[in-house]
Amino acid sequence: MRFQFMLIPAAVIASAGVQAEEYLTLERAQQLLFPGAEFSQSFFSINDQQKEEIIAEAGVTVWSRHIKVWKVSTGGWFYLDQVAGRDDWVSYAVGIDESGAVTGIEVLVCLERWNQVRHPEWRAQFVGKRRGTLDLHGDIQNISGTSLSVAHITEGVRRVLVTHGLFVAPAES
Amino acid sequence: MSEDAAQNAINAGFETIEKIHKLMSFHEAESDLTALNTTAHQRPVSVHAYTYAVLESALAFARDSKGVFDPTVGYDLVKAGVLPRPNSMQEPDTSACWRDVELLPERYVRFHKPLWIDLGGIAKGFAVDKAVESLAAPPEVQLCVNAGGDLRVSGPAAELVRLDARIGDAEIPVLKIENGSIASSSGYARGGQAEPQQAAAHLHGVRRTAVGERSFVSVLAEDCLSADALTKIVLALGLQADAFLWRCGATALLHNARDGWRTLGLGND
Numbered sequence: 001m002r003f004q005f006m007l008i009p010a011a012v013i014a015s016a017g018v019q020a021e022e023y024l025t026l027e028r029a030q031q032l033l034f035p036g037a038e039f040s041q042s043f044f045s046i047n048d049q050q051k052e053e054i055i056a057e058a059g060v061t062v063w064s065r066h067i068k069v070w071k072v073s074t075g076g077w078f079y080l081d082q083v084a085g086r087d088d089w090v091s092y093a094v095g096i097d098e099s100g101a102v103t104g105i106e107v108l109v110c111l112e113r114w115n116q117v118r119h120p121e122w123r124a125q126f127v128g129k130r131r132g133t134l135d136l137h138g139d140i141q142n143i144s145g146t147s148l149s150v151a152h153i154t155e156g157v158r159r160v161l162v163t164h165g166l167f168v169a170p171a172e173s
Numbered sequence: 174m175s176e177d178a179a180q181n182a183i184n185a186g187f188e189t190i191e192k193i194h195k196l197m198s199f200h201e202a203e204s205d206l207t208a209l210n211t212t213a214h215q216r217p218v219s220v221h222a223y224t225y226a227v228l229e230s231a232l233a234f235a236r237d238s239k240g241v242f243d244p245t246v247g248y249d250l251v252k253a254g255v256l257p258r259p260n261s262m263q264e265p266d267t268s269a270c271w272r273d274v275e276l277l278p279e280r281y282v283r284f285h286k287p288l289w290i291d292l293g294g295i296a297k298g299f300a301v302d303k304a305v306e307s308l309a310a311p312p313e314v315q316l317c318v319n320a321g322g323d324l325r326v327s328g329p330a331a332e333l334v335r336l337d338a339r340i341g342d343a344e345i346p347v348l349k350i351e352n353g354s355i356a357s358s359s360g361y362a363r364g365g366q367a368e369p370q371q372a373a374a375h376l377h378g379v380r381r382t383a384v385g386e387r388s389f390v391s392v393l394a395e396d397c398l399s400a401d402a403l404t405k406i407v408l409a410l411g412l413q414a415d416a417f418l419w420r421c422g423a424t425a426l427l428h429n430a431r432d433g434w435r436t437l438g439l440g441n442d
Contacts (some may be wrong), residue, residue, distance in 0.1 A: 002331070003393050005426055005436065032251030151239040 008090035026093070030070070030078055031104035039070035043166075050167065056095045058162040060155040067163060075169060076103065079160045083152035094126075094154055094160045100169050105157060126157055130146055131165040186304040190320060191305060194223050197296035199247065199289075209282055209372055210247065210289045211262050217281040225280045227292055227299050227398070234402045235271035235378065238417065241409045243271045243378030247289030253383070255374050256291060263287045271378070287361045297323045298356055298401035325354040325397045338389040338428055346391075346434070348426070353393050356400035360385030360408055371405055384409045387429050394423035412437065 030039055045065045046054070055060055068080040076097045083090050095103035105126045198204040205224040212218050220228075220354050221410035231244040248265040250256040269288035276282055289321025305325050305377055310316045326332045331427040334355060336346040348355065360375045360383060377384045385408030392407060394400040399421060407425045425437040 001393065001395060003353060003424065003440065004331075004349040005434075006347045006349065007434065170350055173410040 019037070026080065026091075026108060029093040029108055032106055033078060033093060033104050034074055034076065035074045036074065040073070042069050042071050043075075044069075044167070045069065046163075046167070052161060053166055054162050058154060059159040060157075060159050062159065066090045069164075077164065079164070080108075081156050081160055083156040090153060092156065094157055096161070096164055100130055100161075100165060101128050102157065102161070103151070107153075127163065129157065131161040142166075180358055182308045182310070186309045186318065189304045189307045190300040193296060195222050195301040197299075199291050199293075199395060200259070202260075203214045206290060206292060207259065209284070212262070213282055214284040214287040214441075217277055217283040219279070219281050223299070223303070225282070226278065227296055228274070228276060228282060228290075229404070229427035230299070230398055231292065231295060232271055232274060232276065234406070237405050238378070240270060241366065241377060241436045242406050244290050244292060244295075245269055245271055245274065245288045246376045246378060247291040248382065249376050249381045250291055250293075250374075251289070253376070259289070261291070265289050268353040293356065294323070294356065294404065295398050295432060297321065298354070298399070301325045301354070301397040321403055323354075323356045323397050327352055336389075336391050336426070340389060340428055340430070346426070346428075348393070350365065350393065353395060354397040354400045355391055355393055356397060356404050357389070357391040358385070358401075358404035358408060359389040360387070361389070375405055375408050378405075386433075389428045391426045392418075392423055393425075396420065399423065407437065414438070421430055 007055070009111060018109060021112045044067050046062075046067060046146075051062050060070070063083060070078040070080075072078055072095075076095060079094045079096065091108040095102050097148065099145070104159065105123050107123070184276070195201060195203070196205045199206055199210075201207060205218075208218050209220065228244070231242075234242045235244065247256065248267070248269075251258050255384040265288045268288040269284075269286040273285040273288055274282065274290070275285065278433065297320050301320050301323050302325065304318045304320075305316065305327065306375065308316060308318070310327065312327075313329060313331050317324065317326045317332050322337065324332075324334060331349045331351040334348045334350060336348060336357060338346055338357075338359070339361065339389060360373060375384050378384065388408055388411070389413075390404050390407045392400040392403040394403060401417065401424065403423050403425065404422060406417060414425065415437045421438075422442045423438050427435045429439055
C-alpha cells in the first residue's frame with residue numbers, strides 16, 4: 001500500500017476549474033519554474049475599475065476577476081491562469097522574477113491535439129518578457145494548428161504581466 | 174479482461190455486498206444479527222460463515238483494544254438515538270460487553286447475557302473486502318470498490334480520493350492511494366460540526382460515551398474491515414491510537430479544529 005495526503009486550497013479547485021488530478025501538475029509546474037521553493041498563496045480579486053485598467057493597458061480580455069498568485073520563497077511570483085483554447089480551457093502558469101520579468105511558462109492542461117503549446121522551444125519565447133515588451137502580433141511564433149491557443153496564451157501572459165505591474169509588484173522608483 | 178467478464182464480475186461484486194447487508198443488518202427482521210440479538214442469550218444460534226467471520230474479527234479487535242472497540246454497543250446506540258429500537262427483543266443487560274459473546278464450533282454463537290450486537294461499519298468494510306475477492310481481478314487490472322466511503326483499491330495505479338471531512342471550505346483533503354483500503358468516520362452530529370450536543374454515532378467501547386464529536390478520521394489499512402474498525406479506535410483514543418495503528422500496520426489521518434490534521438501510525442514521519 002502506498003499513499004500520499006494532500007491539502008488542496010479550495011480556491012484553486014473552484015475558481016480555476018482545476019480537478020484534483022490536475023493539481024498534481026500544478027505542484028510540478030511550481031517546482032519546474034522555481035525549483036526547491038515554497039509557495040504561499042496570495043490570491044486576490046479585482047474590482048471593475050481595476051479590470052478596466054488592465055484592459056486599457058494590455059488590450060486583452062480579462063477572463064476572471066480572481067487572480068491566483070503565489071509568492072515564491074526564493075523570490076518572485078507564480079501565477080496560475082486559464083485562457084480559452086478552441087474546445088477547452090488551457091491552464092498555464094507564469095513565473096515572474098523580482099524585477100518583473102517572465103522566468104518561464106508551463107502549460108498544465110491541454111487536450112492532446114493542442115499539445116504543441118507545451119513545446120519547450122515555444123514556451124521559451126516568453127522568457128525575459130516584461131510588461132510592455134510582449135507584442136501580441138509579432139513576438140510569438142504561431143504554431144500551425146494551434147493558433148487559437150497561441151494567441152490566447154500570449155494574451156494571457158501579457159495580461160498577467162500588466163496585472164502584476166499594476167497590483168502586485170512592489171512600487172518602483 | 175473482456176467486457177462480459179468484467180460485467181459478470183461486477184454483478185457478482187454487487188450481489189456479495191447485498192448479501193452481506195442482509196445478513197448483518199441491525200433492523201432487518203430476517204438478518205443473522207436479529208436472530209442473535211433476539212435468541213443467542215437463550216441458546217446457541219447458527220449463523221452464516223460471513224457473519225461468523227465478521228464476529229471473529231470484531232472480537233479480535235475488542236480483545237486487542239481492551240474493549241475500546243466493542244461490537245456489543247447496540248443498546249447504547251439505541252439509547253443515543255443512533256439506531257432504531259428493535260421490536261420485541263428483551264432489554265439487554267447493561268453490564269454486558271464483548272466478553273459475553275462466545276463463538277462456538279460449526280458457526281454457532283452464544284451470548285452469556287442478553288445483549289445487542291451492532292456490526293455497523295465493519296460489516297460494510299467486510300462487504301468491500303469480499304466484493305474485491307469475488308471480483309478476482311488479475312493484478313494488472315485497476316480495481317476500486319467503494320461502498321459509501323469504505324473503499325478498496327488494487328492494481329497498478331493510484332486513485333485520488335477526496336475526504337469528506339466537512340471542516341470548512343478553505344482546504345480540501347485529498348488522499349492518493351495505491352493497493353490499500355480507506356475507511357472514514359466522524360463523530361459529527363447529523364447536522365454537521367455545529368451541533369455537538371446531538372447524538373454522535375461512535376461510542377467508546379468501555380465508557381459507552383460518545384467520542385470524536387469534533388473529529389474526523391480516515392484510516393488506511395490493507396483491508397477495509399480493519400480500516401473501519403480502526404476508525405472507531407482512533408476516534409476513541411485520539412493521538413494515543415498511534416501505537417495501536419503501528420501494530421496493525423495502518424495509518425490514520427485525524428482532524429480536529431484544535432490540532433488540524435495529524436498523521437498517526439505507519440508512514441508518520
